[in-house]
Amino acid sequence: xxxxxxxxxxxxxxxxxxxxxxxxxxxxxxxxxxxxxxxxxxxxxxxxxxxxxxxxxxxxxxxxxxxxxxxxxxxxxxxxxxxxxxxxxxxxxxxxxxxxxxxxxxxxxxxxxxxxxxxxxxxxxxxxxxxxxxxxxxxxxxxxxxxxxxxxxxxxxxxxxxxxxxxxxxxxxxxxxxxxxxxxxxxxxxxxxxxxxxxxxxxxxxxxxxxxxxxxxxxxxxxxxxxxxxxxxxxxxxxxxxxxxxxxxxxxxxxxxxxxxxxxxxxxxxxxxxxxxxxxxxxxxxxxxxxxxxxxxxxxxxxxxxxxxxxxxxxxxxxxxxxxxxxxxxxxxxxxxxxxxxxxxxxxxxxxxxxxxxxxxxxxxxxxxxxxxxxxxxxxxxxxxxxxxxxxxxxxxxxxxxxxxxxxxxxxxxxxxxxxxxxxxxxxxxxxxxxxxxxxxxxxxxxxxx
Amino acid sequence: xxxxxxxxxxxxxxxxxxxxxxxxxxxxxxxxxxxxxxxxxxxxxxxxxxxxxxxxxxxxxxxxxxxxxxxxxxxxxxxxxxxxxxxxxxxxxxxxxxxxxxxxxxxxxxxxxxxxxxxxxxxxxxxxxxxxxxxxxxxxxxxxxxxxxxxxxxxxxxxxxxxxxxxxxxxxxxxxxxxxxxxxxxxxxxxxxxxxxxxxxxxxxxxxxxxxxxxxxxxxxxxxxxxxxxxxxxxxxxxxxxxxxxxxxxxxxxxxxxxxxxxxxxxxxxxxxxxxxxxxxxxxxxxxxxxxxxxxxxxxxxxxxxxxxxxxxxxxxxxxxxxxxxxxxxxxxxxxxxxxxxxxxxxxxxxxxxxxxxxxxxxxxxxxxxxxxxxxxxxxxxxxxxxxxxxxxxxxxxxxxxxxxxxxxxxxxxxxxxxxxxxxxxxxxxxxxxxxxxxxxxxxxxxxxx
Numbered sequence: 001x002x003x004x005x006x007x008x009x010x011x012x013x014x015x016x017x018x019x020x021x022x023x024x025x026x027x028x029x030x031x032x033x034x035x036x037x038x039x040x041x042x043x044x045x046x047x048x049x050x051x052x053x054x055x056x057x058x059x060x061x062x063x064x065x066x067x068x069x070x071x072x073x074x075x076x077x078x079x080x081x082x083x084x085x086x087x088x089x090x091x092x093x094x095x096x097x098x099x100x101x102x103x104x105x106x107x108x109x110x111x112x113x114x115x116x117x118x119x120x121x122x123x124x125x126x127x128x129x130x131x132x133x134x135x136x137x138x139x140x141x142x143x144x145x146x147x148x149x150x151x152x153x154x155x156x157x158x159x160x161x162x163x164x165x166x167x168x169x170x171x172x173x174x175x176x177x178x179x180x181x182x183x184x185x186x187x188x189x190x191x192x193x194x195x196x197x198x199x200x201x202x203x204x205x206x207x208x209x210x211x212x213x214x215x216x217x218x219x220x221x222x223x224x225x226x227x228x229x230x231x232x233x234x235x236x237x238x239x240x241x242x243x244x245x246x247x248x249x250x251x252x253x254x255x256x257x258x259x260x261x262x263x264x265x266x267x268x269x270x271x272x273x274x275x276x277x278x279x280x281x282x283x284x285x286x287x288x289x290x291x292x293x294x295x296x297x298x299x300x301x302x303x304x305x306x307x308x309x310x311x312x313x314x315x316x317x318x319x320x321x322x323x324x325x326x327x328x329x330x331x332x333x334x335x336x337x338x339x340x341x342x343x344x345x346x347x348x349x350x351x352x353x354x355x356x357x358x359x360x361x362x363x364x365x366x367x368x369x370x371x372x373x374x375x376x377x378x379x380x381x382x383x384x385x386x387x388x389x390x391x392x393x394x395x396x397x398x399x400x401x402x403x404x405x406x407x408x409x410x411x412x413x414x415x416x417x418x419x420x421x422x423x424x425x426x427x428x429x430x431x432x433x434x435x436x437x438x439x440x441x442x443x444x445x446x447x448x449x450x
Numbered sequence: 451x452x453x454x455x456x457x458x459x460x461x462x463x464x465x466x467x468x469x470x471x472x473x474x475x476x477x478x479x480x481x482x483x484x485x486x487x488x489x490x491x492x493x494x495x496x497x498x499x500x501x502x503x504x505x506x507x508x509x510x511x512x513x514x515x516x517x518x519x520x521x522x523x524x525x526x527x528x529x530x531x532x533x534x535x536x537x538x539x540x541x542x543x544x545x546x547x548x549x550x551x552x553x554x555x556x557x558x559x560x561x562x563x564x565x566x567x568x569x570x571x572x573x574x575x576x577x578x579x580x581x582x583x584x585x586x587x588x589x590x591x592x593x594x595x596x597x598x599x600x601x602x603x604x605x606x607x608x609x610x611x612x613x614x615x616x617x618x619x620x621x622x623x624x625x626x627x628x629x630x631x632x633x634x635x636x637x638x639x640x641x642x643x644x645x646x647x648x649x650x651x652x653x654x655x656x657x658x659x660x661x662x663x664x665x666x667x668x669x670x671x672x673x674x675x676x677x678x679x680x681x682x683x684x685x686x687x688x689x690x691x692x693x694x695x696x697x698x699x700x701x702x703x704x705x706x707x708x709x710x711x712x713x714x715x716x717x718x719x720x721x722x723x724x725x726x727x728x729x730x731x732x733x734x735x736x737x738x739x740x741x742x743x744x745x746x747x748x749x750x751x752x753x754x755x756x757x758x759x760x761x762x763x764x765x766x767x768x769x770x771x772x773x774x775x776x777x778x779x780x781x782x783x784x785x786x787x788x789x790x791x792x793x794x795x796x797x798x799x800x801x802x803x804x805x806x807x808x809x810x811x812x813x814x815x816x817x818x819x820x821x822x823x824x825x826x827x828x829x830x831x832x833x834x835x836x837x838x839x840x841x842x843x844x845x846x847x848x849x850x851x852x853x854x855x856x857x858x859x860x861x862x863x864x865x866x867x868x869x870x871x872x873x874x875x876x877x878x879x880x881x882x883x884x885x886x887x888x889x890x891x892x893x894x895x896x897x898x899x900x
Contacts, residue, residue, distance in 0.1 A: 094786075096681070096684055096786075096787065096788045097786050097787060097788065098684075119687070140630060141630045141634070143628050147627060147628060148627070152628055154634070154637075155605065168875070170875075170876060170879065171876070174853055175786070175851060176784045176785060176786060176816075176817050176818075176851070176852055176853055176856070177597060177598070177784065177787070177816035177817055177818070178593050178597060178602055178784045178813075178816055178817070178818045178853075178856035178857055179784055179853040179855070179856060180590060180591045180641045180853075180855050180856065180857060180858075180859050180860070181853050181854055181855050181860060181864075181868065181871050181872065182860065182868060182871075182872050182876070182877070182880050182898060183638055183641070183642055183880050183883060183884075183898075184591070184604070184637050184638070184640070184641055185637075185638065185880075185883075186637060187604075187634050187635075187636060187637025187638065188633055188634070188635065188637065188638055190634070191630045191633070191634055192633055208686075208687045208688075208689065209687075231546070234546055234548075236658075237569070237658045237659075237727060238658075238727070239658065277687060277688070334626045334627065334628045334629055335626060336544075336546075336547050336625070336626060337546065337547060337627070338546045338547065363628075366626075366627035366628055367626050367627055367628070368626075368627070368628045401625060401626070402626055403624055403626055403628075403629040403630075403631050404631050405629070405630050405631050406626070406628035406629060406630065407628055407630060408630075409630050410630070410631060410632065414631075418631065418632060421631050421632075422631065422632050425618070425620075426620060426621070426632070427632070429620065429886075430632050430633050430635075432886055433633060433635070433883075433886065434633075436879075436882055436883065436886060448632060448633075
């Protein structure tokens with residue numbers, strides 16, 4: 001690589017062992033490439049300098065934050081620059097206009113914490129909230145547990161500052177509550193997985209802080225009864241702030257990991273919350289009644305925030321429980337809420353067909369599940385089976401009117417399925433859109449588009 | 451014009467007097483061009499046929515619905531086709547997924563009415579709600595009175611079907627609650643004022659129906675006190691569903707038009723509503739108290755929906771009152787809510803400087819006002835003064851951190867100011883985006899971009 005501009009010398013991560021940690025994201029089996037350079041930008045000017053240099057020398061650039069991506073989108077590229085923006089973490093809160101103007105490196109949970117002093121909230125809450133950055137959330141249009149009531153990251157981004165390949169700084173959207181001057185390119189950049197430019201600042205819309213959430217936990221004997229519970233919640237006039245589903249095998253996996261009080265032979269569990277100001281208590285009682293009527297065999301209601309949190313512990317144990325179980329592929333399909341039961345059934349049919357174990361859990365309130373297929377990585381037949389199951393789950397989601405990714409993004413992992421969902425003409429059009437902003441093709445190449 | 455495809459023959463509006471009515475929108479002083487063709491499309495296939503034909507013969511196409519645009523964006527173009535989509539008005543409501551899949555010709559208020567049977571709501575409510583179409587709402591990213599609580603049209607559009615010049619059908623976005631497969635081009639089309647393609651279907655997100663709104667009317671002696679009222683409302687944890695401002699001259703204009711019970715010498719009036727389920731009554735009492743503490747000289751609270759409506763009558767009389775007053779230019783600037791008072795003061799300074807009368811009213815909850823400058827159309831000095839005042843108001847909004855259009859769009863009327871707000875580089879980029887979808891430049895040419 002030609003020598004970097006002097007300004008960037010002390011932004012480099014020189015220690016190769018440390019640098020290697022910037023080479024991977026949280027995608028299963030990620031391995032850092034042999035040769036790449038890590039630049040930790042401190043401000044917009046650093047980003048401009050990197051993108052000017054990269055364009056001049058046609059070097060691929062991977063923008064990245066905390067690398068919590070599960071799709072390969074934040075992994076370094078051989079011979080390229082990993083442009084880390086974690087250190088661009090300024091926060092300006094305007095409580096009158098109810099906006100936060102932030103750098104991409106701000107950690108999601110840190111922003112939430114800072115907002116409590118203003119009685120304001122920024123809802124998007126991916127499971128990795130404690131470590132993931134706003135820049136990464138914007139790159140993937142991250143969702144999380146709150147989406148059933150609050151929507152996704154895109155619903156909270158009013159405007160962006162983006163540095164384009166070559167170093168030009170552009171601004172999208174607005175700071176004001178409304179604004180329709182010219183095209184709004186904000187939504188194009190949100191979810192573009194670093195393939196168009198590097199976000200250096202975002203204007204985020206905030207909401208008045210809700211109440212601390214209270215929780216209902218409902219246990220069902222069968223998957224069918226669990227789905228009747230989901231349907232009963234859809235009829236509530238006050239939308240729950242969280243509706244999480246654990247299927248039978250997920251519950252068994254959690255109970256194997258530790259005793260969280262779930263009956264090991266349950267057909268399904270729903271965890272439901274309300275954070276409605278002044279009404280969380282009434283709401284959870286009403287949800288409990290609706291879930292009991294729908295056929296829950298056991299319903300527990302939290303009386304206060306501490307108890308509410310206890311009830312969620314089993315759900316939180318899911319990821320470590322699954323991780324402890326060994327190699328797996330993780331899905332992220334999203335289907336109409338009314339088809340969730342069909343999706344869970346299909347996932348287990350697919351697993352059975354390949355002789356694999358599977359669990360199926362996720363965000364039942366918005367139709368976005370994260371089925372996992374487990375495999376023995378030393379058994380080629382199981383590895384191939386898991387790969388096949390991954391693709392068949394995508395096809396199952398399509399057949400149910402759904403999409404291949406609800407919130408994780410396409411990355412490298414799902415790029416082979418992109419055309420299957422969008423069609424060749426649309427992929428060609430989206431490549432042309434990319435070329436408009438990145439004519440040299442140096443922005444996160446190989447991600448989204450295979 | 452070469453002869454139209456046979457399929458379209460009976461979609462033409464043959465009567466020249468009727469056709470002429472399709473030539474204009476609601477922009478001040480709009481005059482239909484001499485020669486244009488009106489096609490009333492009945493379905494997507496008609497739209498495909500028109501755009502295939504138009505591309506083959508390089509004929510400009512103006513997509514239009516009810517022509518309630520105030521900016522010239524829906525006016526026919528000399529030698530072009532006015533492609534009216536009012537008749538594409540299918541509605542499919544899915545109450546489980548809480549979406550409506552609609553044609554562009556559906557009238558905003560008709561959709562709202564249909565949704566009541568499902569206890570669901572589609573919030574965006576431009577003042578022209580009774581006649582404007584969803585297609586036009588999407589074209590301008592329409593706002594209205596509800597935005598302080600509910601946001602704008604873009605916040606409710608999940609996906610679109612669009613016919614591009616040449617006749618290709620593309621789809622954007624998704625039907626499911628989440629979905630991040632590839633770039634989301636939905637936000638690019640929302641607010642693009644018909645310059646990229648023709649929307650033939652939209653997937654709209656719905657919400658549970660709120661309660662009927664109750665109203666508070668607060669009268670203030672001075673503009674400063676009125677703004678203190680606006681600030682007091684910003685501190686409410688329960689955001690009002692409507693916060694409308696009338697300045698002193700607006701009140702005087704309404705009282706000249708008919709007696710709506712406003713004191714003619716008031717400094718300002720705020721109309722505030724709550725539609726919060728089960729709490730509208732508590733909320734308006736609390737707003738009333740906050741407004742009184744902020745310095746209101748008189749506060750009236752509606753006890754029921756009928757009375758609430760009565761209190762809004764004065765606000766509704768504003769547009770006819772202003773229309774009765776003669777020729778005017780209508781602004782649509784949006785500023786940070788904290789700068790509204792400065793904007794109102796600047797508007798009246800500008801009017802005084804040009805010897806014009808002005809009123810300043812609008813959506814105080816979101817910072818989007820519609821100042822009007824009145825002029826004698828037979829007095830060239832007044833005409834020139836009003837034109838100058840229009841531009842100076844845009845500059846005033848910029849100086850306050852605002853934008854030239856909050857919800858009406860750019861159209862032809864504000865195209866000369868586009869570059870002033872976005873800068874030459876951004877305008878060039880947006881023209882390149884347009885060229886990607888409309889390489890021949892036949893989609894609503896001359897709108898947005900001068």
